[in-house]
Amino acid sequence: MAERVAILLAAGVSSRMNTHLPKVLHEVTGRPMLAYVLDACRSVGVEKIYVVVGFGADQVKERFAEESSDIVWVQQPKQMGTAHAVMCCQEHLAGFAGETLVLCGDGPLIRAKTLQTLIEKHEAEHSAATLATAVLEDPTGYGRIIRDAYGNMQGIIEDSDCTPAQRAVREVNPSYYLFNNQVLFGALERVKPDNVKGEYYLTDALAVIIASGCKVIAVTAVRPEEAVGVNSRAQLSVASKIMQHRIQQELMEHGVTIVDPENTWIDARAKIGQDTVIEPFVYIHGEVKIGRDCRIGPFAFLRHGTAIGDDVVLGVFTELKNASLADGVRARHHSYLGDAVIGRNVNVGAGSITANFDGQSVNQTKVGDDCYIGSGAVLIAPLVLPAGANVGAGTVVSQQNVSSINGKSGS
Ligand code: UD1
Ligand code: CA
Numbered sequence: 514m515a516e517r518v519a520i521l522l523a524a525g526v527s528s529r530m531n532t533h534l535p536k537v538l539h540e541v542t543g544r545p546m547l548a549y550v551l552d553a554c555r556s557v558g559v560e561k562i563y564v565v566v567g568f569g570a571d572q573v574k575e576r577f578a579e580e581s582s583d584i585v586w587v588q589q590p591k592q593m594g595t596a597h598a599v600m601c602c603q604e605h606l607a608g609f610a611g612e613t614l615v616l617c618g619d620g621p622l623i624r625a626k627t628l629q630t631l632i633e634k635h636e637a638e639h640s641a642a643t644l645a646t647a648v649l650e651d652p653t654g655y656g657r658i659i660r661d662a663y664g665n666m667q668g669i670i671e672d673s674d675c676t677p678a679q680r681a682v683r684e685v686n687p688s689y690y691l692f693n694n695q696v697l698f699g700a701l702e703r704v705k706p707d708n709v710k711g712e713y714y715l716t717d718a719l720a721v722i723i724a725s726g727c728k729v730i731a732v733t734a735v736r737p738e739e740a741v742g743v744n745s746r747a748q749l750s751v752a753s754k755i756m757q758h759r760i761q762q763e764l765m766e767h768g769v770t771i772v773d774p775e776n777t778w779i780d781a782r783a784k785i786g787q788d789t790v791i792e793p794f795v796y797i798h799g800e801v802k803i804g805r806d807c808r809i810g811p812f813a814f815l816r817h818g819t820a821i822g823d824d825v826v827l828g829v830f831t832e833l834k835n836a837s838l839a840d841g842v843r844a845r846h847h848s849y850l851g852d853a854v855i856g857r858n859v860n861v862g863a864g865s866i867t868a869n870f871d872g873q874s875v876n877q878t879k880v881g882d883d884c885y886i887g888s889g890a891v892l893i894a895p896l897v898l899p900a901g902a903n904v905g906a907g908t909v910v911s912q913q914n915v916s917s918i919n920g921k922s923g924s
Contacts, residue, residue, distance in 0.1 A: 518611065594706065832848070
């Protein structure tokens with residue numbers, strides 16, 4: 514097997530997004546777009562990932578600082594096109610004799626399986642360059658794959674450079690490429706900015722490679738929904754919907770019931786156990802863990818850092834943030850539990866909340882096992898409630914008065 518590296522293009526200004534944030538940091542179901550592309554590369558085994566950054570480079574590097582041991586950051590000082598961006602890796606890769614995967618940071622929907630197909634085809638056909646293509650109902654905006662009468666690929670023409678006949682072609686380039694590295698860098702030197710935008714197009718490198726007599730193949734291996742590239746906020750929302758569908762499908766395959774997928778939003782980082790039921794209008798955001806046999810919602814909001822045990826019931830308008838709930842907890846109506854550690858079988862009455870923020874700092878509330886918290890209680894953090902405590906309806910509990918409420922006397 515050939516040695517393989519990846520180049521990810523992530524330097525663009527993304528004017529169509531109308532944003533200050535680098536495009537690849539915009540989130541799809543809770544994770545920056547670039548994270549998905551990195552995952553896809555890693556899943557097929559690459560030695561190193563060269564990420565080309567430019568606009569907002571520092572922000573991108575900082576965001577991935579903790580997971581960058583296999584990343585080499587490459588600066589593209591001025592955004593002169595996708596071929597130019599790849600060319601910026603020359604000083605690192607000029608002598609590399611293996612295969613180079615080239616992907617875009619704004620294509621988060623790429624699947625490992627597609628990359629696997631791309632690699633297998635490339636190796637089986639001994640081709641110099643292989644790309645995966647998709648056939649779309651509406652190909653507007655994408656580079657079109659131009660083939661001859663025998664179906665051999667001739668080149669890629671960008672939407673803005675297409676003739677009307679070329680524009681009618683529905684086979685498009687999602688920008689999933691695998692190259693023989695030496696062929697790639699040889700071809701890049703011959704790419705010229707002869708196009709409407711005056712940029713150096715990576716897509717033109719393929720025509721250069723074909724003209725030099727090397728084998729280039731285009732495999733139609735990309736599902737339409739996987740081809741979506743994010744150039745605008747509208748496409749960001751389309752990509753998010755598709756990703757949400759994937760996340761939910763996977764959870765359902767793992768035994769989670771999602772009553773109304775259309776009206777449920779689950780973060781890509783969430784983990785949910787078997788036989789848990791997610792009722793409509795549940796929003797799960799961030800790293801959230803939910804155990805088995807739970808019933809969540811309707812209308813529950815579970816935020817970052819929340820971990821829920823088994824057999825927990827959370828009902829309408831329950832909001833959790835950075836909260837850990839042991840097995841058997843019930844919080845059926847209108848509760849806010851923030852920065853809380855709730856013991857086993859605790860009942861949280863309707864409208865009871867933790868007051869976790871004192872205006873300056875966020876404080877923790879610990880509720881021992883088997884506590885009973887009546888309706889409308891306010892638990893003022895920092896607070897530790899002993900196991901078995903009984904908090905009456907409407908009580909405002911602070912650590913000072915906690916000694917008067919315990920398992921025996923109640924309050
Ligand atoms: C590109 C392809 C097009 C394809 C589409 C798929 C080219 C010329 N066109 O078009 O055929 O259908 O992707 O989504 O390659 N970038 C840089 N530096 C630059 C320019 C771009 O790093 O100088 C990065 C961008 O940040 C982006 C990626 O390259 O992540 C693609 O650039 P973009 O401008 O979005 O290209 P498209 O017009 O979408
Ligand atoms: Ca794009």
